[in-house]
Amino acid sequence: RPSAQTSASHKRPLVVAHRGASAYAPENTFAAIDKAADMGFRWVENDVQRTKDGELVIMHDDTLKRTTDVEERYPDRAPWKVADFTAKEIATLDAGSWFGPEYAGQRVPTLKQYMNRVSRNHQSLVFEFKKPELYPGIEAQGLAVLRKTGWLDRHHVKNKLVIQSFSADSVKTVHKLRPDIKTGFLGTPAVADLPEYAKFSDQINSTHTSISGEYVAAIHALKGPHRKRLEIFTWTVNNAAGAQRVAGFGVDGIITNTPDVVRKAVSGR
Ligand code: G3P
Numbered sequence: 001r002p003s004a005q006t007s008a009s010h011k012r013p014l015v016v017a018h019r020g021a022s023a024y025a026p027e028n029t030f031a032a033i034d035k036a037a038d039m040g041f042r043w044v045e046n047d048v049q050r051t052k053d054g055e056l057v058i059m060h061d062d063t064l065k066r067t068t069d070v071e072e073r074y075p076d077r078a079p080w081k082v083a084d085f086t087a088k089e090i091a092t093l094d095a096g097s098w099f100g101p102e103y104a105g106q107r108v109p110t111l112k113q114y115m116n117r118v119s120r121n122h123q124s125l126v127f128e129f130k131k132p133e134l135y136p137g138i139e140a141q142g143l144a145v146l147r148k149t150g151w152l153d154r155h156h157v158k159n160k161l162v163i164q165s166f167s168a169d170s171v172k173t174v175h176k177l178r179p180d181i182k183t184g185f186l187g188t189p190a191v192a193d194l195p196e197y198a199k200f201s202d203q204i205n206s207t208h209t210s211i212s213g214e215y216v217a218a219i220h221a222l223k224g225p226h227r228k229r230l231e232i233f234t235w236t237v238n239n240a241a242g243a244q245r246v247a248g249f250g251v252d253g254i255i256t257n258t259p260d261v262v263r264k265a266v267s268g269r
Pocket residue numbers: 018045047060126128186205235255
């Protein structure tokens with residue numbers, strides 16, 4: 001049976017649906033996480049930002065232009081930053097038509113709505129604070145929403161949640177506020193710097209183009225803040241050859257827009 005594993009010591013990587021199953025449904029919408037759930041994927045990834053009036057919403061870009069009809073609806077409000085629109089305004093945008101007419105009417109979820117949907121779907125989450133430098137205090141605010149939606153109890157923290165960011169400061173803040181939460185730093189620090197990151201980050205989550213078997217081994221040689229082996233989830237791998245390559249390095253997770261393709265490549269099913 002096909003297997004990407006090059007060493008018996010490599011566990012199959014966890015497959016994480018990037019922004020939901022975003023090759024098949026509009027990213028960061030209910031449709032995208034529902035699609036991942038329908039395809040049998042327990043783990044999804046998202047991006048969290050803040051509106052003008054302080055609501056946390058699920059959006060990758062720091063403008064609403066690419067993934068909603070904001071330009072059409074508000075032609076005079078370029079560059080359509082998330083931070084320049086109220087939650088009420090954003091709630092009426094169409095976040096699905098750009099992807100396909102069958103997704104018309106998909107909305108930009110608030111973080112609260114999104115967490116409830118992930119719960120409903122019995123899914124787990126790699127949660128990303130996107131551009132946290134634009135949103136002072138977003139870490140404490142995000143954690144408060146997670147607490148209110150039941151995501152900071154022992155079971156969720158232990159089994160179902162990773163919080164990551166490209167901002168080391170943001171990851172440090174999360175680790176300081178809630179040391180029990182598993183964290184990830186997005187980037188590829190020099191090997192010599194990895195021990196510093198391992199003080200506050202359980203994962204080093206690097207783009208697949210920047211890693212090698214040696215780099216993965218250097219990560220695995222260290223322990224994270226919870227005294228467990230430091231991990232690596234790599235992104236964004238959207239084809240079988242790429243998935244087999246990084247699985248061969250022994251990565252712990254693969255973040256992908258095409259989770260079905262990756263699953264087949266690494267496990268043959
Ligand atoms: O989860 C990793 C990945 O999402 C980081 O890049 O730009 O897609 O948020 P980006």
